[in-house]
Amino acid sequence: xxxxxxxxxxxxxxxxxxxxxxxxxxxxxxxxxxxxxxxxxxxxxxxxxxxxxxxxxxxxxxxxxxxxxxxxxxxxxxxxxxxxxxxxxxxxxxxxxxxxxxxxxxxxxxxxxxxxxxxxxxxxx
Amino acid sequence: xxxxxxxxxxxxxxxxxxxxxxxxxxxxxxxxxxxxxxxxxxxxxxxxxxxxxxxxxxxxxxxxxxxxxxxxxxxxxxxxxxxxxxxxxxxxxxxxxxxxxxxxxxxxxxxxxxxxxxxxxxxxx
DNA sequence: TTGACATGAAACCAAATGGTTTCGTATACT
DNA sequence: AGTATACGAAACCATTTGGTTTCATGTCAA
Numbered sequence: 001x002x003x004x005x006x007x008x009x010x011x012x013x014x015x016x017x018x019x020x021x022x023x024x025x026x027x028x029x030x031x032x033x034x035x036x037x038x039x040x041x042x043x044x045x046x047x048x049x050x051x052x053x054x055x056x057x058x059x060x061x062x063x064x065x066x067x068x069x070x071x072x073x074x075x076x077x078x079x080x081x082x083x084x085x086x087x088x089x090x091x092x093x094x095x096x097x098x099x100x101x102x103x104x105x106x107x108x109x110x111x112x113x114x115x116x117x118x119x120x121x122x123x124x125x
Numbered sequence: 126x127x128x129x130x131x132x133x134x135x136x137x138x139x140x141x142x143x144x145x146x147x148x149x150x151x152x153x154x155x156x157x158x159x160x161x162x163x164x165x166x167x168x169x170x171x172x173x174x175x176x177x178x179x180x181x182x183x184x185x186x187x188x189x190x191x192x193x194x195x196x197x198x199x200x201x202x203x204x205x206x207x208x209x210x211x212x213x214x215x216x217x218x219x220x221x222x223x224x225x226x227x228x229x230x231x232x233x234x235x236x237x238x239x240x241x242x243x244x245x246x247x248x249x250x
Numbered sequence: 251t252t253g254a255c256a257t258g259a260a261a262c263c264a265a266a267t268g269g270t271t272t273c274g275t276a277t278a279c280t
Numbered sequence: 281a282g283t284a285t286a287c288g289a290a291a292c293c294a295t296t297t298g299g300t301t302t303c304a305t306g307t308c309a310a
Contacts, residue, residue, distance in 0.1 A: 019145075164285085
């Protein structure tokens, strides 16, 4: 009925969508073990500070990043916690690619002649 | 040498971007254990067949879905394999939220008040 | 106080995205 | 042969997205 809403983190933005952009993934990586102000962050990317700032906001709305005001600067740091949702989403599918590995293993062990026969797309190109 | 080269799927579209859309995630879920033709698939979504078809194409370009022509219909099925990339991307960040769990656990053990009630960042200040 | 630095807000823009309708074509059914 | 079904392609449209430039505000340093 009522979703548990496990923590008081109301993700205004989807974590799936947040990590869809390569720049945003780069930001997460950069902030992985250090807290950084915007200008320093943006020096690592080929776009304006403002653009980076907007990406940071999206990450923040997804809960993937926390900001802290220090004097005249705003420092950001990673918060990997929302990625747990991604993890659990992924976990569901894990068995399906494991199946695939299984069948590939069986295939390799049996004999490696004529992959075409097994159909599938193993030999598609 | 004569190995099938298991990663013979050149992903034209990003898997990150492919799963960013909720409709597309719904499609993956639907195709998880059955192969289905487009019309049957689209009956599960509140949009036109053509729209669903376009989503399927994006999934296909990301390698997350395989298509097979059977008579006049095109049947789609899940291929979870590209999700392994996501998994390895995620694996890197795992230790960061584990840190967080660790500290939360320590926090909980030191005092038995329900952390839920206090909101997640109770320890923040 | 004056000026430099750090940042966000706003207005703006081009391209991508998610959707639609229309139409053509291949396959199946009688 | 003729009709219905399954589908993709194309043209089109509104909104979102990712980026820019400009401007206002707050803070630090001399």
